[in-house]
Amino acid sequence: MNIYDVSKKAGVSIATVSRVLNGNSNVSDKTRSKVLSAIKELDYTPNIFARGLGLNTMKTIGIMCTDSSDTYLANAVYYAEQTLRSFGYDALLCCTGNDYDNKRKYLSLLLSKRVDGIILVGSQFVSSDPAIDNTYIIEAASEMPIILVNGYLDGENIYCVMCDDRSAVYSSTAKLIESGVKKPVYFYTSTSTSGMNKLQGFRDALSDAGMTPDKKQLHLCTKNISKAKDYLTALYNEAFYFDAVLASDDSLAVGAVKFAYEHSVKVPDELQIIGYNNSVLANCTEPELSSIDSKVEQLSTTAVSLLMQVLSGNSVPKLNTVTADLIKRKTTKF
Amino acid sequence: MNIYDVSKKAGVSIATVSRVLNGNSNVSDKTRSKVLSAIKELDYTPNIFARGLGLNTMKTIGIMCTDSSDTYLANAVYYAEQTLRSFGYDALLCCTGNDYDNKRKYLSLLLSKRVDGIILVGSQFVSSDPAIDNTYIIEAASEMPIILVNGYLDGENIYCVMCDDRSAVYSSTAKLIESGVKKPVYFYTSTSTSGMNKLQGFRDALSDAGMTPDKKQLHLCTKNISKAKDYLTALYNEAFYFDAVLASDDSLAVGAVKFAYEHSVKVPDELQIIGYNNSVLANCTEPELSSIDSKVEQLSTTAVSLLMQVLSGNSVPKLNTVTADLIKRKTTKF
DNA sequence: TTAATGACTGTAAGCGCTTACATACTGCAC
DNA sequence: GTGCAGTATGTAAGCGCTTACAGTCATTAA
Numbered sequence: 038m039n040i041y042d043v044s045k046k047a048g049v050s051i052a053t054v055s056r057v058l059n060g061n062s063n064v065s066d067k068t069r070s071k072v073l074s075a076i077k078e079l080d081y082t083p084n085i086f087a088r089g090l091g092l093n094t095m096k097t098i099g100i101m102c103t104d105s106s107d108t109y110l111a112n113a114v115y116y117a118e119q120t121l122r123s124f125g126y127d128a129l130l131c132c133t134g135n136d137y138d139n140k141r142k143y144l145s146l147l148l149s150k151r152v153d154g155i156i157l158v159g160s161q162f163v164s165s166d167p168a169i170d171n172t173y174i175i176e177a178a179s180e181m182p183i184i185l186v187n188g189y190l191d192g193e194n195i196y197c198v199m200c201d202d203r204s205a206v207y208s209s210t211a212k213l214i215e216s217g218v219k220k221p222v223y224f225y226t227s228t229s230t231s232g233m234n235k236l237q238g239f240r241d242a243l244s245d246a247g248m249t250p251d252k253k254q255l256h257l258c259t260k261n262i263s264k265a266k267d268y269l270t271a272l273y274n275e276a277f278y279f280d281a282v283l284a285s286d287d288s289l290a291v292g293a294v295k296f297a298y299e300h301s302v303k304v305p306d307e308l309q310i311i312g313y314n315n316s317v318l319a320n321c322t323e324p325e326l327s328s329i330d331s332k333v334e335q336l337s338t339t340a341v342s343l344l345m346q347v348l349s350g351n352s353v354p355k356l357n358t359v360t361a362d363l364i365k366r367k368t369t370k371f
Numbered sequence: 372m373n374i375y376d377v378s379k380k381a382g383v384s385i386a387t388v389s390r391v392l393n394g395n396s397n398v399s400d401k402t403r404s405k406v407l408s409a410i411k412e413l414d415y416t417p418n419i420f421a422r423g424l425g426l427n428t429m430k431t432i433g434i435m436c437t438d439s440s441d442t443y444l445a446n447a448v449y450y451a452e453q454t455l456r457s458f459g460y461d462a463l464l465c466c467t468g469n470d471y472d473n474k475r476k477y478l479s480l481l482l483s484k485r486v487d488g489i490i491l492v493g494s495q496f497v498s499s500d501p502a503i504d505n506t507y508i509i510e511a512a513s514e515m516p517i518i519l520v521n522g523y524l525d526g527e528n529i530y531c532v533m534c535d536d537r538s539a540v541y542s543s544t545a546k547l548i549e550s551g552v553k554k555p556v557y558f559y560t561s562t563s564t565s566g567m568n569k570l571q572g573f574r575d576a577l578s579d580a581g582m583t584p585d586k587k588q589l590h591l592c593t594k595n596i597s598k599a600k601d602y603l604t605a606l607y608n609e610a611f612y613f614d615a616v617l618a619s620d621d622s623l624a625v626g627a628v629k630f631a632y633e634h635s636v637k638v639p640d641e642l643q644i645i646g647y648n649n650s651v652l653a654n655c656t657e658p659e660l661s662s663i664d665s666k667v668e669q670l671s672t673t674a675v676s677l678l679m680q681v682l683s684g685n686s687v688p689k690l691n692t693v694t695a696d697l698i699k700r701k702t703t704k705f
Numbered sequence: 706t707t708a709a710t711g712a713c714t715g716t717a718a719g720c721g722c723t724t725a726c727a728t729a730c731t732g733c734a735c
Numbered sequence: 736g737t738g739c740a741g742t743a744t745g746t747a748a749g750c751g752c753t754t755a756c757a758g759t760c761a762t763t764a765a
Binding site for chain 4: 049050051052053056063064065068087089090091092093
């Protein structure tokens with residue numbers, strides 16, 4: 038069953054069938070309807086491979102992330118897929134994990150699949166650590182446009198959509214200080230651009246308030262409820278005073294809430310807590326978690342729109358920013 | 372840059388290059404290495420479309436789910452993708468939402484993309500409601516194998532991996548009753564096969580204990596923390612007695628925990644709560660939520676393995692079952 | 706020596722589509 | 736009637752690959 042069969046049935050040439058299939062204008066209404074009814078009768082579907090061969094596109098975008106089961110990334114992937122589909126594109130999902138070599142390998146794999154573009158979701162793809170080489174992304178961008186969602190990298194054919202993490206953390210920290218906080222603890226989970234921006238926001242807020250953070254107030258840690266709880270418990274046991282926790286991911290903030298519960302520390306009176314990403318988790322704890330909304334949906338949809346613009350040859354800004362909001366719930370005084 | 376360039380560079384025919392590319396045995400080591408080094412020098416990548424045209428496969432599997440941002444489905448999708456990749460297959464993600472027409476539409480869309488098979492993740496694709504027609508799946512299966520993860524449908528070329536939901540809910544309910552529960556409330560979220568199986572488990576446990584559930588003990592409700600909380604609050608306000616909550620999704624169980632907190636109902640002493648899916652949410656509440664582990668990972672990896680078997684022409688059982696476990700935490704007495 | 710075998714390599718025919726180009730036809734101004 | 740523009744359709748050349756089939760060559764058995 039191919040275009041030839043349809044052409045025979047409709048009594049026209051394959052070129053005409055192809056024209057009808059591709060919405061080309063130069064076909065008379067009579068011919069068009071003959072072809073369409075032949076297509077319907079034969080229940081014909083164009084062979085996508087042959088079409089791809091001719092057009093050299095499959096209308097497919099690769100979505101890469103480290104781990105699509107992570108609450109935040111799952112949302113980002115979801116919104117990206119939905120938006121892509123609304124533009125008539127398919128989404129090829131590729132989860133790399135955090136291993137650097139895997140990221141490289143899978144990126145070139147996607148390249149070889151001739152997707153039309155690639156969306157890298159999550160900050161984990163670009164590291165600000167000078168020991169980590171980001172050139173694999175820059176090289177890949179020479180073959181097709183790459184959009185970084187929540188990551189920043191300068192390069193030809195690379196476009197970024199970022200959340201203004203620094204200022205979100207800055208203002209949240211400033212509000213904490215304003216409400217009387219003296220010793221906030223900050224949990225960060227990655228050394229990506231975005232991760233470093235958040236950390237910088239925290240540092241700046243402290244220094245603008247004339248505070249110098251103790252090393253123990255800054256803790257790098259994996260996204261894991263008990264990791265955060267354990268760290269705070271350790272501080273508590275060694276009588277290290279702290280009166281607020283700010284985390285770059287909600288799961289760590291949940292850990293802080295659990296710590297407070299276990300040690301009967303009153304939230305928010307004795308300990309204020311702010312999470313990041315405003316995920317489902319924020320609604321699960323008691324008291325409910327104040328959290329910075331990093332606008333995943335807006336981030337993802339913007340990324341896809343940008344990509345569509347680039348693919349249709351329009352020029353778009355290389356860096357695009359989305360504003361984060363603090364969603365106040367019950368773990369903050371203000 | 373194509374296979375012809377490589378063949379010229381290596382001084383062999385394109386057939387030989389193709390043989391090397393496809394790991395065909397009948398190539399001498401000398402020729403093979405000549406070809407390989409030509410490939411490396413030219414940095415050649417085979418054109419996937421042309422290959423697809425010849426082989427009529429893209430080594431791609433469609434993963435369909437209603438909503439990949441849902442915690443449970445996100446995990447299922449993640450494990451499916453990982454397993455597929457380990458078999459050298461790509462994953463085309465397609466989120467349909469709950470709309471029936473969308474499901475139909477997207478399924479036929481995937482069909483036209485000539486994926487090699489389709490994995491339907493989540494129970495929402497098959498309804499046991501006789502008003503809902505499932506034949507679109509059966510028809511699609513005539514074109515390529517379809518695997519249902521956590522759903523059941525009988526049909527040619529359709530394979531199912533299910534969790535023994537009925538017995539998991541049955542035994543959990545029985546344990547609740549054994550521990551003194553008189554009036555458990557059950558929340559269910561869908562009328563899919565899996566959803567009905569769970570409900571049946573609840574009903575059977577009650578009737579085997581000589582109890583007849585009040586209508587109010589069975590509540591159909593969307594996956595939403597406050598929906599569950601509100602319903603329980605309503606029961607509470609009209610003085611409808613209940614001493615346990617069993618939910619077909621953790622989010623609803625979290626709602627129950629929140630209800631208990633707000634009304635100072637002691638958990639588990641006055642109210643025992645069991646969730647389903649053993650998701651991150653179960654670790655967020657205080658007390659932590661006992662939850663039935665529906666073994667997403669096992670479900671997904673089994674589904675993919677089955678599909679791989681089918682694709683390589685082996686015969687596999689049409690219905691495969693995975694055993695669920697109750698993970699005991701702090702919302703149950705036992 | 707000859708023929709048969711087996712290992713290796715090349716030739717060329719597709720796969721089903723798109724599209725540049727060629728052709729046919731129509732209507733209209735002159 | 737002639738010429739021309741414009742519209743509608745057909746022809747055929749790819750796109751880059753796989754693979755059946757046809758060699759070629761060296762080795763071995765008869």
